[in-house]
Amino acid sequence: MTGSKALLEALLHEGVDTIFGYPGGQAIPIYDSLYDYKDKLKHILVRHEQGATHAAQGYARVSGKVGVTVVTSGPGIANTITGIADAMMDSTPIVVIAGQIPANMLGSDAFQELDVIGVTQPISKWAYQVRNAGEIAWAVARAFYIASTGRPGPVVLDITRNAQVSMVDYQPHTVDHIRSYIPIPDMEPENMAEAARLINEAKKPLALVGQGVILGNAESELLAFLRKADIPAASTILGLSALPSDEPLNIGLLGMHGNIAPNLKTNECDVLIAIGMRFDDRVTGDLTKYAKQAKIIHFDIDPAEIDKNVKANVRVLGDAKVTLREIAQLLKENDHTAWREEFKSPWEREIQSVIRHELYPESGQLTMGEVVHKVSEATGHQAILVTDVGQNQMAGVRYFRFSHTRSVVTSGGLGTMGFGLPAAIGAKFGAPGRTVCLFVGDGGLQMTIQELGTIMQSNVDIKIILLNNQYLGMVRQWQELFWHERYSETEMNNPDFVQIAAAYRIPGRVVEVREELDTAIREMLDTPGAYLLEARVDPRGMVYPMVPAGAEITNILVGG
Amino acid sequence: METTNKTLYTITIFSENTVGLLNQVTIIFTRRGLNIETLSVSASALEGIHKFTITTFSDRETIVKIVKQIDKRVDIIKAYYNTNEDLVYQEIALYKLSTPKLLSLGSIEDIIRRYNARILDMTEVWVVLEKTGHYEETQALFKELSEKIGVLQFIRSGRVAITKSKVERLSDMLAAMEAKLNRTSHN
Numbered sequence: 001m002t003g004s005k006a007l008l009e010a011l012l013h014e015g016v017d018t019i020f021g022y023p024g025g026q027a028i029p030i031y032d033s034l035y036d037y038k039d040k041l042k043h044i045l046v047r048h049e050q051g052a053t054h055a056a057q058g059y060a061r062v063s064g065k066v067g068v069t070v071v072t073s074g075p076g077i078a079n080t081i082t083g084i085a086d087a088m089m090d091s092t093p094i095v096v097i098a099g100q101i102p103a104n105m106l107g108s109d110a111f112q113e114l115d116v117i118g119v120t121q122p123i124s125k126w127a128y129q130v131r132n133a134g135e136i137a138w139a140v141a142r143a144f145y146i147a148s149t150g151r152p153g154p155v156v157l158d159i160t161r162n163a164q165v166s167m168v169d170y171q172p173h174t175v176d177h178i179r180s181y182i183p184i185p186d187m188e189p190e191n192m193a194e195a196a197r198l199i200n201e202a203k204k205p206l207a208l209v210g211q212g213v214i215l216g217n218a219e220s221e222l223l224a225f226l227r228k229a230d231i232p233a234a235s236t237i238l239g240l241s242a243l244p245s246d247e248p249l250n251i252g253l254l255g256m257h258g259n260i261a262p263n264l265k266t267n268e269c270d271v272l273i274a275i276g277m278r279f280d281d282r283v284t285g286d287l288t289k290y291a292k293q294a295k296i297i298h299f300d301i302d303p304a305e306i307d308k309n310v311k312a313n314v315r316v317l318g319d320a321k322v323t324l325r326e327i328a329q330l331l332k333e334n335d336h337t338a339w340r341e342e343f344k345s346p347w348e349r350e351i352q353s354v355i356r357h358e359l360y361p362e363s364g365q366l367t368m369g370e371v372v373h374k375v376s377e378a379t380g381h382q383a384i385l386v387t388d389v390g391q392n393q394m395a396g397v398r399y400f401r402f403s404h405t406r407s408v409v410t411s412g413g414l415g416t417m418g419f420g421l422p423a424a425i426g427a428k429f430g431a432p433g434r435t436v437c438l439f440v441g442d443g444g445l446q447m448t449i450q451e452l453g454t455i456m457q458s459n460v461d462i463k464i465i466l467l468n469n470q471y472l473g474m475v476r477q478w479q480e481l482f483w484h485e486r487y488s489e490t491e492m493n494n495p496d497f498v499q500i501a502a503a504y505r506i507p508g509r510v511v512e513v514r515e516e517l518d519t520a521i522r523e524m525l526d527t528p529g530a531y532l533l534e535a536r537v538d539p540r541g542m543v544y545p546m547v548p549a550g551a552e553i554t555n556i557l558v559g560g
Numbered sequence: 561m562e563t564t565n566k567t568l569y570t571i572t573i574f575s576e577n578t579v580g581l582l583n584q585v586t587i588i589f590t591r592r593g594l595n596i597e598t599l600s601v602s603a604s605a606l607e608g609i610h611k612f613t614i615t616t617f618s619d620r621e622t623i624v625k626i627v628k629q630i631d632k633r634v635d636i637i638k639a640y641y642n643t644n645e646d647l648v649y650q651e652i653a654l655y656k657l658s659t660p661k662l663l664s665l666g667s668i669e670d671i672i673r674r675y676n677a678r679i680l681d682m683t684e685v686w687v688v689l690e691k692t693g694h695y696e697e698t699q700a701l702f703k704e705l706s707e708k709i710g711v712l713q714f715i716r717s718g719r720v721a722i723t724k725s726k727v728e729r730l731s732d733m734l735a736a737m738e739a740k741l742n743r744t745s746h747n
């Protein structure tokens with residue numbers, strides 16, 4: 001068979017059912033083969049290759065499977081760079097397959113040639129150029145193995161045209177190890193015993209939950225671990241939904257716009273237990289003043305994360321599912337009621353100073369928080385939250401509530417505006433049975449708004465809640481707080497979004513007044529298929545609490 | 561160049577011999593704004609495995625992070641770092657000089673003996689000297705020649721280094737990996 005057919009067979013062999021892509025000259029042979037595989041491989045035609053990568057990310061994040069993107073050479077693969085970089089930062093398993101000019105023309109500046117390996121190597125887990133059809137089965141197997149094992153990440157396969165069109169005797173290939181690659185480092189029993197000892201002796205333990213718990217399918221092991229030793233746990237943005245929102249030991253969100261209680265207590269706990277998180281600066285603030293009083297235990301599958309930002313007293317290398325289970329066996333049943341009670345007063349402070357006005361305002365314009373809160377309630381807290389970047393994102397992750405794991409899709413490490421709409425499309429394909437709610441800003445929506453066309457063409461049932469504040473709100477917030485209210489280039493003169501959606505045959509409406517919010521949300525959820533709800537929110541709205549960039553994590557602004 | 565308070569580290573990397581590997585390694589230095597002082601790449605004692613020897617001025621904390629990030633790349637088998645004390649190392653330098661000027665020094669023997677250098681090739685117009693040694697040693701000869709007669713062309717190789725421990729540590733690691741694989745496949 002041809003190399004391109006072998007490629008599709010290899011994808012099927014890896015369990016792929018959905019591809020997000022966009023054709024072009026050097027990918028035509030692949031698309032031609034796809035024509036015969038329509039019943040086995042669903043191809044979602046996006047409107048821009050960036051969208052294909054974000055959709056693959058959304059698919060991967062909710063399903064736990066590898067997301068797949070197929071694009072053409074040159075501009076096609078160049079348009080995927082943002083998505084590849086985003087997936088690298090957020091450890092999302094995707095495989096990006098690009099057509100490339102024929103091998104014998106490489107290096108000649110041929111039409112639509114791009115040095116794909118050179119460009120993507122720094123932002124991918126592995127990038128490989130396939131120059132003959134015989135390598136395809138091997139390269140695909142290796143790509144999926146690398147993308148999905150250990151700390152997951154994006155893999156790029158650059159397949160020259162001659163490899164796509166020449167004939168090959170296809171044999172299914174499986175990769176289950178690579179000698180130069182250690183996906184899961186060996187466990188260190190002495191360290192695990194030491195971690196258990198520290199936790200057993202702790203009076204004020206605090207656990208920090210990162211996405212590693214979700215990627216490692218370690219949610220129930222985490223819960224058993226926390227419950228046995230009675231340890232309160234806070235989560236990073238990407239760690240959200242590893243613990244249900246109503247779990248009593250879940251004491252909230254960490255970081256710049258996180259909850260006051262866990263941020264304050266980070267600098268009061270005696271043992272800090274970081275699990276599958278990487279001490280990002282948006283979580284830690286000033287590292288020189290971060291948890292200095294605490295003994296730090298760091299669980300990670302990636303040895304390069306240990307001591308990268310925060311020095312660990314004890315490192316726990318390995319797969320969190322196993323290390324959490326094994327350490328839990330060494331833990332004493334414990335009761336930290338007194339310590340957990342200490343979180344109540346900062347929580348009360350946050351409710352009074354921030355949350356009450358944000359969720360239950362009595363006058364004035366709509367707030368982002370109340371819209372998010374009401375949508376979450378209307379879905380019974382069962383939906384998947386997808387966000388774009390900015391204030392809408394922070395309102396989303398602060399006020400949406402979760403009942404199931406893998407319910408948050410947001411661009412954490414790279415903070416990519418324009419991520420939301422295509423990621424929501426991918427999330428719907430990854431979890432077709434679940435409601436997908438996207439919260440997006442007026443700025444970010446316009447970065448990938450063309451994906452409304454994808455929604456139209458592929459009948460994607462997602463609920464788009466546009467939090468329109470007529471500003472690049474998060475930048476405006478910084479300008480207000482730190483740049484003397486000089487609102488340089490952040491005010492937006494926006495189009496009629498509901499009309500734009502209508503042009504794509506997506507129903508929608510504007511909601512501006514509080515009294516109509518419930519019915520508008522009901523209408524959105526009751527309308528079959530995609531829907532755009534444009535909530536006109538306060539242009540001067542701010543996201544609080546806020547720890548200014550680079551400040552100590554206990555230096556918390558609450559506004560007002 | 562900021563080298564104050566910095567130590568010269570030698571990073572040794574064993575890798576598969578795949579296209580683009582050098583790029584994968586150097587971008588990790590680029591991200592942290594570190595200059596590579598010397599670099600040499602060659603086959604190792606183990607078949608199919610390449611060895612990189614890179615020197616760079618840095619502090620220990622940065623080197624530890626860099627080495628972990630290099631080690632993490634899929635095609636890298638093992639990376640580690642050493643300071644000069646742990647290593648036997650060598651560089652080679654070639655010096656092209658004007659023959660008449662060299663002869664004008666009087667005794668060539670003196671310079672050859674003092675520096676333990678040798679003549680590689682010679683015509684009536686030019687001479688090429690070769691000297692192996694540590695940076696300071698090849699540099700001292702360069703300095704003396706430059707001051708006295710001028711150097712027409714000069715080149716110094718990257719460092720090659722061997723650890724003072726007995727075998728390439730990689731062989732132990734490969735054996736351990738092999739054992740682990742057998743264990744898991746029997747389970």
Ligand SMILES: Cc1ncc(C[n+]2csc(CCOP(=O)(O)OP(=O)(O)O)c2C)c(N)n1
Pocket residue numbers: 388389390391392393415416417418440441442443444445467469471472473474475
């Ligand atoms: C691609 C990209 N460009 C610029 C930024 C910087 N940035 C972060 S938040 C933000 C404002 C976002 O505005 P909007 O989408 O309206 O969301 P809001 O904050 O108003 O909710 C900007 C410009 C970014 N994160 N990503």
Ligand SMILES: [Mg+2]
Pocket residue numbers: 441442443467468469470471472473
């Ligand atoms: Mg906005």
